[in-house]
Amino acid sequence: MPVELVETKLQGALPVHLVARDGLEAAGLAPSALAWAKANGFAGEAGRTLAVPGENGALAGALFGTGEGEGALALGALSKTLPEGDWHFASIPAEPELAAIALALGGYVFTRYGKKPGKALRFDVPDGVDAARVRRIADGVFLARDLVNTPTSDMGPDDLEKAVRTLAAAHKAEVSVIKGDELLSQNFPMIHAVGRASSGAPRLIDMIWGQPGAPKVTLVGKGVCFDTGGLDIKPSSGMLLMKKDMGGAANVLGLASMIMAAGLNLRLRVLIPAVENSIAGNAFRPGDVLASRKGITVEIGNTDAEGRLVLGDALALADDEEPHLLVDMATLTGAARVALGPDLPPFYTGDEALASDLAAASLAVEDPLWRLPLWRPYDAKLSSKIADINNVTTDGFAGSITAALFLKRFVEKTASWAHFDIFAWNPADRPHGPAGGEAQGIRALERVISTRFG
Numbered sequence: 001m002p003v004e005l006v007e008t009k010l011q012g013a014l015p016v017h018l019v020a021r022d023g024l025e026a027a028g029l030a031p032s033a034l035a036w037a038k039a040n041g042f043a044g045e046a047g048r049t050l051a052v053p054g055e056n057g058a059l060a061g062a063l064f065g066t067g068e069g070e071g072a073l074a075l076g077a078l079s080k081t082l083p084e085g086d087w088h089f090a091s092i093p094a095e096p097e098l099a100a101i102a103l104a105l106g107g108y109v110f111t112r113y114g115k116k117p118g119k120a121l122r123f124d125v126p127d128g129v130d131a132a133r134v135r136r137i138a139d140g141v142f143l144a145r146d147l148v149n150t151p152t153s154d155m156g157p158d159d160l161e162k163a164v165r166t167l168a169a170a171h172k173a174e175v176s177v178i179k180g181d182e183l184l185s186q187n188f189p190m191i192h193a194v195g196r197a198s199s200g201a202p203r204l205i206d207m208i209w210g211q212p213g214a215p216k217v218t219l220v221g222k223g224v225c226f227d228t229g230g231l232d233i234k235p236s237s238g239m240l241l242m243k244k245d246m247g248g249a250a251n252v253l254g255l256a257s258m259i260m261a262a263g264l265n266l267r268l269r270v271l272i273p274a275v276e277n278s279i280a281g282n283a284f285r286p287g288d289v290l291a292s293r294k295g296i297t298v299e300i301g302n303t304d305a306e307g308r309l310v311l312g313d314a315l316a317l318a319d320d321e322e323p324h325l326l327v328d329m330a331t332l333t334g335a336a337r338v339a340l341g342p343d344l345p346p347f348y349t350g351d352e353a354l355a356s357d358l359a360a361a362s363l364a365v366e367d368p369l370w371r372l373p374l375w376r377p378y379d380a381k382l383s384s385k386i387a388d389i390n391n392v393t394t395d396g397f398a399g400s401i402t403a404a405l406f407l408k409r410f411v412e413k414t415a416s417w418a419h420f421d422i423f424a425w426n427p428a429d430r431p432h433g434p435a436g437g438e439a440q441g442i443r444a445l446e447r448v449i450s451t452r453f454g
Helices: 033-038 072-081 094-105 132-148 157-170 191-196 242-262 309-318 335-342 352-364 375-382 400-409 442-453
Strands: 003-006 014-020 049-053 057-067 087-091 121-124 174-179 203-209 216-221 224-227 267-277 327-330 344-350 417-419
Touching: 003 132, 003 224, 033 049, 033 057, 033 352, 049 072, 049 203, 072 087, 072 094, 094 121, 094 132, 121 203, 132 157, 132 242, 132 442, 157 174, 157 203, 157 224, 157 242, 157 267, 191 309, 203 242, 203 309, 203 344, 216 242, 216 309, 216 352, 224 242, 224 309, 242 267, 242 327, 242 400, 267 309, 309 327, 327 442, 335 344, 335 400, 344 352, 352 417, 352 442, 400 417
Parallel strands: 003 121, 014 057, 014 087, 087 121, 216 267, 216 327, 224 267, 327 417
Antiparallel strands: 049 057, 174 203, 203 267, 344 417
16 A cells, blocks of 8 residues: 555654644644745645744644645645654644545555556554555455556456456355357357457456355446447447446446455355457347347447446346345446436435435445436336347436346345445546546445444
8 A cells, every 4th residue: 555554653754634624723733834825825725735844844744725625635735735754743633544545545645557656655544543544445446447548459358357357256155157159158248249249259257256145246337347338339439438337347346345355244246247348240239139148139339338238247147146235337328427417426316314324425425326216117218129128228318227127137136225326537637536447336345344234
C-alpha cells in the first residue's frame, strides 16, 4: 500500500491541521503557523495543502483546507501533496475511518508499465479506527483499479481467469471454469455466442468460498475483456476505453477480496462470464436468435448490447440456488452515464429494505449510488416478433432501465437482487483516486453485506 497506515504512535510524526474555509482563527493554530498561513493567503480552500516551517527552517507540520463540507474523501489529496515522512492528524477528523480510507485510496498509483510509485508516507491511524479493515477495503479497491487499468493485451479471458485463481488461492477459495464449446454442452449458449469469435475462448468462471451452510451471497460480474461492438462495430473513439468493459468483473472481485479478508460468515459465490466481443466469420449477427440457459429466446437487435447476454446466462445459474443476496455489476449502458454522469452509478432492485440499506451505506461511506426504477411498462419495449425478447429497444429511450428489465427476466427465484450499472472509470484525477480504473459501489456493498452477515 503506497501510504502506510500505522496503528502505533509514530515518534516525531508531524501534525496535519484541518482548516475549514475561512476557519483559520478557529483552527487552534500556534501564532507562528497562523501568521504563516495568512502570509501565504491560505484560507482553508478545499484541497489546498500548505507546509508550515518551524523555527529553524525545518518542517513543523502542514495545513489542509477542507473547504465547505467537501466530505472526508477529499482528504485523499494529502497522499499526493504532503512531503514524504511521518504524519498524524492534529485533531481527530469528523469521520476518522473515512479519513484513513481516503489517505489509503489517494496514494494509489498503477505501476505495472513503468509509472513511478507515489510518495513514501506513513500516517498514524486516528484513535478508534480499525486499520486492518481500512487496509482490506483499500486492497479491494486497488484490485478493481488494477484489473480495469490493465489493457486487454494482458487482461483477456485467460488473464482474467488467472486473476480470479490468484485471488482464490490467497483465501483458500475454489475455482471451476466452463470454457469454449463446453459452454454449449453445459447450457450457457449466450456466453458462448458472444465470445466465440475471439481467439481467447469464452468461459464462465465460478469461485466459491466459505461454509456450505452459511447464508449465500452471490456476485455476478460482466467480464467483457474488450468490446469491439461485434458486427455492429463501434467507431474508433468508442473503443478507446473498452479495456474497462470488464469493470463489473473487476468490481465484484474487489468486493470479494474485502469479504474474504474479513472472514464474514457467509458462503460467497462469484460468477464471471469472461469473453471478448470480437469480429470474425463466426461472430453472432444482428437478427440472430439465441437460446439462453433460462429457456428464453433472444433476438439480437444489436451485437453491441452483448453484456446483458452473458450476464443473463450467469444470472440464471445464480438464481437456481436462490441465494440470500444476488448482486450483479456491469459497465452496461451509455444511457446510465447520460442520465447520471460518470460518478453516480444507478442501481436497481425490487427489495425495498435492500434499497434503503444501500442508499444509507452510500451516504455513510461516500460511495455514490442512485436508485432508478424497474419501470414495468417499459418491459414491453423489449418485445420481439419472432422470439421471446429482443436484447435492445427500437426507440433508444430509458436504455439503462430497459437493460435492467432485460436482466430481471433471468432472476425469478431470488428475492433480494440488485443490479449496478457502473462506469468503472475516473475521467479525471480526484482526491481519492487518479484518472483511470475505479471501484464504484463496492464500499457501500461491503458496508451492507458486513452489517447483514458480519
